[in-house]
Amino acid sequence: MTSGTVTAPQSAPAKPQRAHLSDRARAERNLGFKLVAPALIVMVAVTAYPLISTVVLSLQRADLRFPDANKFIGLSNYGAVLRAPVWWQVVWHTVIITVVSVSIQFVLGMLLALAMHRMIFARGTLRAIALVPYAIVAVVAAYSWNYAWSLTSGWIPKLLGLSSDPLSHPFGSYVAIIVTEVWKNTPFMALLLLAGLALVPDELLEAAKVDGANAWQRFIRITVPLMKPAILVALLFRTLDAFRIFDTIYIFNQGANGTESISMLNYSTLLDRLNLGLGSAVSVLLFVFVGIIAFVFIKGFGAGSGPIGESS
């Protein structure tokens, strides 16, 4: 799982060495290429082809309902998307949900990981239990939370003594969506962070303890820097996932009350309105956003963090 982010910084220093390859090394490398070729071809077929085809579609007026009107229109679809107020609204909605839910997941996930790491008995069982929310099918989880939040059938409004349906106004909807996302994804975050905690040698912590560092100092100065690669991977995965949020919102209220996300807009443009051109433009822009997030994370977090290379 981590290989994608791990190889990137490594490949850069490898380049200058290429000229000095021995015959044997070159032959081995060629064999290596041949061995990965089948996988590469499959990858190209299943990922590159749809990607290119989406980009091509996004440059066309392509609407399943008006087949006679199909034609190449250059960047008009992108213009229509970027000029639409609704686009910037859904970007904003998505950013709010992503930032808030991932931050909470990170804090809770870290606490959960620390607890699981220090657990003395029944480690495996308790870890398995903590993973249950993540193991539940996303749509099923969304439905059960939807019932929990609804005024007539749910336990949450009863518990909080609410008189109005939390899902019928924006604030309540955001709280409900974020709580659901946090519940569902914190275990995954915790699991990735737990892997990072395992990288921290106990001797270092003990040495620091001897030097008089308190628990907080040990955590901030030793544990966190050493598990930076794991934190990077965990935050990156969760941010990318959260940014594409769809199922919870779709089940809760189909994007009503100002909760429409980019993926919801993408879905309605492509599948309800059947406007493949415009919908593809939204897809490409979503892809660009995801690319930017990944780039910022790897550049911002990854640069200068030695253990990334070592950890592989």
Next chain:
Amino acid sequence: MTLNWYVFPEPSGSFATAAANCSKASNGAYQIKINFLSNSSDQQRISLVRRLAAGDSSIDILAMDVDWTAEFADAKWIRPWTGTNAAAVSKGVLPGPLKTATWNGRLYAAPINSNTQLLWYRKDLVPHPPKTWNQMIDDAIQLAKEGKPHYIEEQGAKYEGLTVWFNSLVNSAGGQILSPTNKILVDHTSETAAKIMKRLADSPAADPALNVAMEGSSETNWEHGIAAFQINYPFVWSAAKADSPSVFKHMGYAPFPSVTPGVAPRVSIGGYNLGVSTHSKHPQLAFQAIRCLVQPANQARDAIKGGLAPVLASIYNQPSFEKAYPFHALIKAQLERYGLRPQTPAYADVTLAIQDTLSPTSSIDPSSVVSTLRGDIKNALSSQALL
């Protein structure tokens, strides 16, 4: 020859009986195979159009929601009905349902069942059902003051039901959203409609779940006994009878409330029409099969067994139907004096624009609704703007 019929899941088995009987009567000319789609009309459309756009020849007969006719016809996914076939399936059909199957002056499908919303009320709380929307809201506010169940169950979630509600109000106020040639006709009647929706949303008459209410959840809330009124389709009658006898005992029905006092309402028509796919390999057999499926005997059984409102006027006078459908006269009257949602090939865009403007109902600004709707619907009709 197998004919594939794609249709919403019909739970009573009446469609299956019709398919079997028609297949038998064809003397081996065709065998109708039913393929059930999902429950939600949006999902049915998505499943169908994906196949139709890809030229899938395995669909012969498709059940289309009344809103889809223009879209499917202009995209050339369905074949027009002509000659004796057209005459056979339009004979005796109520005017509203027939209109939904017609686009640009041509018949594109055979109506099989219709639907219209009525006012359901609690006879123990409301001695005389209100005649207008404002009266109904006043009655509910009065009940609220008395501390009695008072909610008005209406569908305010951001989905097709919101468009149905708004369109019924606009049509009842004497207006229209789009002309048959797709000119935008949004005017003061839209403001009148928006005012009513806003008034309900802001009053104690509104169920707190109004902004997430759909047909099913409205009915569930009604069965809990927290409401005095419900605007919904006739399925609620048998549902309440089965699930909540204590509420059903007091359940009354009345015409959909008017917008203007003394002027009968025009309520948005629902229901389904049967079309023949362009890519069908056996179109002539498919036309024949549909002619059989919509025959009076089948429609009567669909109604009595399955609760689907017939489109043939004659069935409304059959004694067995009158017994199963005590409110048959109200339905017939509302299908004769009907409201129509906009007929346009860009319907999916137009309805989205309407829902965007009106959701959530409590945030409606009646004074700006006309200009917002005009702008949004113009964008929607171009089918090239992000909505």
